[in-house]
Amino acid sequence: MQHTISVLVENEFGVLARVASLFSGRGFNIDSLSVAPTNEEGLSRMTIVTRGDDNILEQITKQLNKLIDIIKVIDFTDGSAIERELALIKVSAEDESRAEVLRIVDIFRAKIIDVTPKSYTIEATGNPLKIDAILELLRPLGLKELVRTGSVAIGRGAKGWTG
Amino acid sequence: MKMNGARIMLECLKKEGVDTVFGYPGGTVINIYDELYNFKEIRHILPRHEQAGVHAADGYARATGKVGVAFATSGPGATNTVTGIATAYMDSIPLVIVTGQVPTALIGNDAFQEADIIGITRSCTKHNFLVRDVKDLATIMKKAFYIARSGRPGPVLVDLPKDVQIAQTEFIYPETIEIRGYKPNLIGHPKQVEKAVDLLLTSRKPVIYVGGGVVLGNAAEGLTSLARKLSIPVTTTLMGLGSFPENDSLSLGMLGMHGAYCANMAMTHSDMIIAVGARFDDRVTGKIATFAPHAKIIHIDVDPTSIKKNVRVDLPIVGDVKDVLTKMIKQADKNKEKVAEFKDALVGWHEDIAGWKSKHPISYKQSSTVIKPQFVIQKLRELSDDDAIIATDVGQHQMWTAQFFEFNKPRTLLSSGGLGTMGYGLPAALGAQVAFPQRQVITICGDGGVQMNIQEMATLVQNRLPVKIVILNNNFLGMVRQWQELFFDKRYSQTCMEMPIDFIKLAEAYGAKGFSTSKPSEVEKVIMQGFKEPGPVIMEFKIAREEKVLPMVPAGASLNEMVLNA
Ligand SMILES: Cc1ncc(C[n+]2csc(CCOP(=O)(O)OP(=O)(O)O)c2C)c(N)n1
Numbered sequence: 001m002q003h004t005i006s007v008l009v010e011n012e013f014g015v016l017a018r019v020a021s022l023f024s025g026r027g028f029n030i031d032s033l034s035v036a037p038t039n040e041e042g043l044s045r046m047t048i049v050t051r052g053d054d055n056i057l058e059q060i061t062k063q064l065n066k067l068i069d070i071i072k073v074i075d076f077t078d079g080s081a082i083e084r085e086l087a088l089i090k091v092s093a094e095d096e097s098r099a100e101v102l103r104i105v106d107i108f109r110a111k112i113i114d115v116t117p118k119s120y121t122i123e124a125t126g127n128p129l130k131i132d133a134i135l136e137l138l139r140p141l142g143l144k145e146l147v148r149t150g151s152v153a154i155g156r157g158a159k160g161w162t163g
Numbered sequence: 164m165k166m167n168g169a170r171i172m173l174e175c176l177k178k179e180g181v182d183t184v185f186g187y188p189g190g191t192v193i194n195i196y197d198e199l200y201n202f203k204e205i206r207h208i209l210p211r212h213e214q215a216g217v218h219a220a221d222g223y224a225r226a227t228g229k230v231g232v233a234f235a236t237s238g239p240g241a242t243n244t245v246t247g248i249a250t251a252y253m254d255s256i257p258l259v260i261v262t263g264q265v266p267t268a269l270i271g272n273d274a275f276q277e278a279d280i281i282g283i284t285r286s287c288t289k290h291n292f293l294v295r296d297v298k299d300l301a302t303i304m305k306k307a308f309y310i311a312r313s314g315r316p317g318p319v320l321v322d323l324p325k326d327v328q329i330a331q332t333e334f335i336y337p338e339t340i341e342i343r344g345y346k347p348n349l350i351g352h353p354k355q356v357e358k359a360v361d362l363l364l365t366s367r368k369p370v371i372y373v374g375g376g377v378v379l380g381n382a383a384e385g386l387t388s389l390a391r392k393l394s395i396p397v398t399t400t401l402m403g404l405g406s407f408p409e410n411d412s413l414s415l416g417m418l419g420m421h422g423a424y425c426a427n428m429a430m431t432h433s434d435m436i437i438a439v440g441a442r443f444d445d446r447v448t449g450k451i452a453t454f455a456p457h458a459k460i461i462h463i464d465v466d467p468t469s470i471k472k473n474v475r476v477d478l479p480i481v482g483d484v485k486d487v488l489t490k491m492i493k494q495a496d497k498n499k500e501k502v503a504e505f506k507d508a509l510v511g512w513h514e515d516i517a518g519w520k521s522k523h524p525i526s527y528k529q530s531s532t533v534i535k536p537q538f539v540i541q542k543l544r545e546l547s548d549d550d551a552i553i554a555t556d557v558g559q560h561q562m563w564t565a566q567f568f569e570f571n572k573p574r575t576l577l578s579s580g581g582l583g584t585m586g587y588g589l590p591a592a593l594g595a596q597v598a599f600p601q602r603q604v605i606t607i608c609g610d611g612g613v614q615m616n617i618q619e620m621a622t623l624v625q626n627r628l629p630v631k632i633v634i635l636n637n638n639f640l641g642m643v644r645q646w647q648e649l650f651f652d653k654r655y656s657q658t659c660m661e662m663p664i665d666f667i668k669l670a671e672a673y674g675a676k677g678f679s680t681s682k683p684s685e686v687e688k689v690i691m692q693g694f695k696e697p698g699p700v701i702m703e704f705k706i707a708r709e710e711k712v713l714p715m716v717p718a719g720a721s722l723n724e725m726v727l728n729a
Contacts, residue, residue: 059471
């Protein structure tokens, strides 16, 4: 099963390499990983999307916790977090397909951020499933290029999650 | 007072109570060695290879319980330490390794003798640090020692660029440090302990299964009193040997691949396994699917990742094993009546175990014409001091030592269990002898592995370290040969050493003494001669060449499917 794990880390030299080598060294999967500084000085937050059964997930969270530079680890089980992803999508758009692309962009509340006579570049954000859905509709029209950020996740409710 | 980084590093060692360092100089640590020149508080031992330096620091750490310290220069010096570090990491041995690094401005430029040792050792250290600013050095050193020795111990590497060694700053050693992401959980949860004791007292066929964590956590005493109080049989892993006296009637000896029949049978038939500081390694469990099929498992370990990694666990307790065992004893004392009932009900279980013990004790066939390796080990036990420290290398001789040398005290066996590093024994013995100049230190090696760090003979002689080097010479890479015999139709591919070595001359070349025999009748004499020598000695025993380590659970088989004599 797919899990989204949020990890609060010291913004230390090499911390990303430590996390990445933990996953590769122990044969855990990474579907996506994103990392950037948080509002707290010296801390970064990683969102890692991974897969595995309960035992593997337990090992992943324990092993992450064991890394010295990692402060907190949360496995967001379904529903406890809001997830968003951003995608930049370059799609062919000529003649009659131009209108079709615009319609899809509109339905998904995405944005056109670059236009040429032969293409549109689209910015879409949303739950990763929503990104998958817009891609499915755009693919038959001719996807030229795709860049996704991977998920970021934040817990629901009033409470902030800090170091 | 202002000092340079090199001096600050040494002052930090002093603050941590370090009085011995094993290290090897070079261009990027020359400033450290210059400071060391007049630094009288630290004894520096110069091994002949950096790998051996780290093994020596490791042997020192295992024998004393203190943090072992090693230095090496950048590039090849640093990469030479890697096997030593990985060995310590797999067995959770506290070390601090300081490596020189090229100046910060050159890092990443493929400078002369640059190696990314931080990257290289990331997965075989508990943690590592690159010091970029001399102002951080003291704090990093303090963190390094704290991380190395606390929680589940392990090696920590500090990479110190040359310019940081030269840069000056005020030396202030922090009183305390705070590492947000590192708070080892040492206190066993009292409710869990209570539940564990309740659960334990419902069992009728309990076994305590002990790993190296009990030795590392200085919990042998607590373990022994709990086992005796509840009359529960105890089996240990290779790393756990010495944590429970093997001459106690409750001892089952070692379990696992080359473990005792009674130990493996007890595990297989047990209804309650209390695992203490052990990690259910595949050499111990055999085939996981059929491991201890009837047992509930209580698992006590300071490292939460060890729990439920390989086997299901019914009741986990995360905490320092000493703390947890002490609490368990107290809890048992509160339930005197239940404990008495429990012990009464164990009679049948003890009978089962006595049956297994007498059915297939660890044994071998003596010979009057060739030396049996097991006989040498028994004689060594008989003739050595009670508190002798034994360092083994890796291979058949290691298993024979585990089987036939009775270990009754913690920290008397130094052996590379997790990584199984050939070449470990001699330098580890060296480190232990540095720590305990007055105690008998013996290393038991094969003729293969002893040659992997044989150059340390020079270090022994130079430093007057009277390590007794026992070589069980079968002229084979014996353990691999055994597998080839059993599982590859005796196709002895590259395991016969062909060319015999004159170990007596070799000893003499280093200025040590050498004795050798191939006669069973001379074993005792050679051992006595060797022990009497005031200096380091090689004692070579030319043994039965194709003797096997038995019993054996073939890789992938269940614990109760032992090959008893093949
Ligand atoms: C550094 C290293 N290389 C290879 C091995 C694989 N290995 C394990 S035991 C063994 C044979 C050891 O032979 P020897 O030292 O003569 O001891 P014996 O088994 O004969 O007692 C080998 C090659 C190892 N454990 N370590």
